Amino acid sequence: MQFIYLVVIILFCLGLYTILMNTNLIKIIIGINIMDSSLVLLLVALSYKPAGTAPIIDKQYSVIVDPIPQALALTAIVIGASITALMLLLTIKLNRYYNTLDISEIRRLRG
Amino acid sequence: MRRIYILALILILASLLFFTFYDLIQPKEFIDDKAQISEYYIEHGVKETGAINLVTAILFDYRAFDTLGEATVIFIAVSAISLLATKERVLVSDTNFSPIVYQGISFIIPFLYILAFYLIFYGHLSPGGGFTGGVVIATTFVLLKMTFGIRYSKEEKSLQRRSLIESIGALGFILVGILGIIMGDNFLANEGAGFHLGIAGQLLSAGVIPILNLFTGVKVGSGLAIIFHRLVREE
Numbered sequence: 001m002q003f004i005y006l007v008v009i010i011l012f013c014l015g016l017y018t019i020l021m022n023t024n025l026i027k028i029i030i031g032i033n034i035m036d037s038s039l040v041l042l043l044v045a046l047s048y049k050p051a052g053t054a055p056i057i058d059k060q061y062s063v064i065v066d067p068i069p070q071a072l073a074l075t076a077i078v079i080g081a082s083i084t085a086l087m088l089l090l091t092i093k094l095n096r097y098y099n100t101l102d103i104s105e106i107r108r109l110r111g
Numbered sequence: 112m113r114r115i116y117i118l119a120l121i122l123i124l125a126s127l128l129f130f131t132f133y134d135l136i137q138p139k140e141f142i143d144d145k146a147q148i149s150e151y152y153i154e155h156g157v158k159e160t161g162a163i164n165l166v167t168a169i170l171f172d173y174r175a176f177d178t179l180g181e182a183t184v185i186f187i188a189v190s191a192i193s194l195l196a197t198k199e200r201v202l203v204s205d206t207n208f209s210p211i212v213y214q215g216i217s218f219i220i221p222f223l224y225i226l227a228f229y230l231i232f233y234g235h236l237s238p239g240g241g242f243t244g245g246v247v248i249a250t251t252f253v254l255l256k257m258t259f260g261i262r263y264s265k266e267e268k269s270l271q272r273r274s275l276i277e278s279i280g281a282l283g284f285i286l287v288g289i290l291g292i293i294m295g296d297n298f299l300a301n302e303g304a305g306f307h308l309g310i311a312g313q314l315l316s317a318g319v320i321p322i323l324n325l326f327t328g329v330k331v332g333s334g335l336a337i338i339f340h341r342l343v344r345e346e
Contacts, residue, residue, distance in 0.1 A: 002135065002136055002137075005132040005135050005136050006129075006136065008132075009125055009128045009129060009132065010125075012124075012128065013121050013124060013125045013128075016121055016124065017117070017121050020117045020120075020121075021114070021117060054238065055153070055164070055165035055166055056163055056164045056165065056236075056237065056238070057153075057156070057157050057163045057165065057311075058163070064153055064165070066149040067149060067152060067153070067156075067165040067166050067168075067169055068148065068149055068152070068169060070166045071166050071169040071170050071174065074166070074170065074181075074242060075177070075181050077242075078181050078184060078185065078242060079181070079184055081335075082184050082185055082187075082188035083188075085188055085192060085338045085342070086188055086191060086192065088342060089191075089192050089195055089196065089341070089342060090195070092342065093195065
């Protein structure tokens, strides 16, 4: 069994659960970040090889893990950070305008 | 009632994900036939790019155009945040720390800069690179802002300077790319653009990669610093 993929599934579902169950905007942003982290974990797990070292070429190591998913994970991290910054800014503006962080109290956002 | 719907939805999603990953979860022998591109990079990467760190080689040579798009994402985030940010007064913290905090932060800042530029300039030799070093640079700004925040004056000027530095980073990246076209090769070409690859493993090697690392690091650092300043602005 490779439990790392089960961990990815559990983290993803926990993030979604956090998004759907909470009404606090900050907690929703934390849930989105948890889902983001689970995807990065999936990319890192996909690059794994048994007994592989980091993809820095050296003569004493012959087995090297797959470098492409790690480069893609960097892209995912950067975009996640940008999205988090934007979401936090919008949260600040909503808090200033409505004086609450609870989306069920913000009437125009109720769906 | 809503809770039951949500739990059912998440259970359905979890089972779907489980069956999607079912092949991967099974214990099996690792087969390498699926990873032909990676094998190519591992075998020819050092010879073609001069960088022994293969992640950096992929980021700044094979997929450098992708990295330019990545840097543009940060640029767009900075632009949107600067456009939307309030002009009102926001206080980070008006508490006075003890002198130990002020002295400690002042002491640690130069070492953080050394770490950041080490990460940037050794990006093709060891773990690190432009993005990591840029984040460390932004961390120094965040530390200064959090501790000396209230007394730190001349904010508008430093913000303009930072925005100028970020633009220089983006422009430098694109100009290095266009240099490849001028020399008769692709956009963001490495050896074809006349850059000397050098001996793999030395500090001055890998041609275009350290230059692109420097531009990316400067750009990411100033961009994240601008984002933080806009989010916690005081006037």
